[in-house]
Amino acid sequence: MNAVVKVEGLRKSYKSTIAVDDVSFEVQESEIFGMVGPNGAGKTTTIECLEGLRKPDRGLVNVLGVDPQQDGHFLHTHTGMQLQQSNLPERIKVWEALDLYSSFYPKAANWEELLAQLGLEEKRNAPFAKLSGGQKQRLFIALALLPDPQLIFLDELTTGLDPQARHTIWDLVREVRSKGKTILLTTHYMEEAERLCDRVAILDHGRIVAMDSPAELVRKFGGEERISFNVDQPLKQEFISSMKPIGQLTIQGERVSIQGETGQASFVYDVVALLAKHNIRFRGLRTEQPTLEDVFLKLTGREMKD
């Protein structure tokens, strides 16, 4: 595996605020790497330093083997970019934008094929301003794929999209990755990071507070797994005390819930086995796994805000 992106000790400040502080990470070939965190955590600044749009104050940045500040032309020829705040002229038509942008690259992909692949064929003659949010983002993905890049940057790709459009975009991103391309994305939707990314870096106040695969992050920081069910009769004291080593039990009327440590492989089995042993009938059994959202809350101590 080759590192496509290497960042070491990156720091960038604007006047008195430090946007990115000592950030280091690597992105391996053909993985989907996500940077998550609330607005203002430093995700966009980091990605813009990688794209060569901003000059880092300190630290080492290497993308596809070059320094973005030194060799922007090489970088822009070999990477695809979708920016958070960017646009096309309102009255430009979809096909015109693709045709124009493909004239920028020495070996541009066939834009007619991209149009079909991204489901924009019907919108071929539609002006940019008349596209829906999802269609605009699909067009931006098409523009990002035009250079037939090895590496694609996607900054807040699905922000403001409805759930259906978001799922369409996720499928597209997976499809692009399956062709061996590397994707570096930012998002502030934890669900998106969890479903899409092979590895995730959680940023807060310009620093990486945790970095790993979503499953591993959940295992390490997600806290307790929870099982809950309903019972018809009050639980016997004997059952309650034998549950102690397995997890913490709370009873609210008929509803019983038990919290155990994440990563205990036999947690669900232990609870169900104990219920069977005591011959307790239960209904509406549910298990709740912690999510990346819980990890985020635990690590940063605050809610994600849109």
Place this chain on the structure above:
Amino acid sequence: MKSLLKMTWIETKLFLREPVGAFFTLIFPLMMLFLFGSIYGNVPTQYFNGRGTVDISVPAYTAMIIATTSLVGLTITMAAYREKGVLRRLRTTPVSPLVVLVAQVIVLFIMTTIGMLLLVVAGKLVYGMRFDGNALSVVVGFILCCISFFALGFVLAGIMPTARTAQVVGMVILYPMLFLSGAGFPRELLPEAIVKISAFLPLTYVVTLLRGLWIGDPWSQHMTEVVVLAGIVVVGVVIAVKTFRWE
């Protein structure tokens, strides 16, 4: 080069799709010409040194087109491209975003030229417009005027924070200037005091130069205009480069 051609072609289409811009560059000056032509005809009069209303209006309306395309068209497009991230998106491609600036200038120059040609053709065919100048001199003067006003347009786009303010400020500068400089209607009709004010307006020099060259004045008679307009080019380009922002 391929990119510049494509960009120029797309910017041409975008210009024509923007009804307001196309109207004020191509249609409105013609409407003015027909309006005042139908009122006053093109009979020679002593007011205009033995020339008719249409004879002196065609170069003046040409000045109007130059001012409109630069101070409204160019300014708003550039400020909007910057504000909306169009320039930003271009910065992530191997092509220099300068391409879009050059394409913009080419398109506006072509449209301004078409606007002038429409006036000339209409003036000639409908009103038998007289032309005593040297065509080459007029072309050179026209190019100088265009460049100096495009420079002003870039300055304005660079200084204005948003497309909205660029539009408002552009209009506020443009409209009084159109009337006071003699581009909208002949300066001969303005009172003495206002004519004095007009010496401070850049457009006045465009009107004077174009009207002069139109009736065959030698260049030596218009050195003031040439110096002022060339000065605007130099100062304008310096300020435009300093104030220019990609985002």
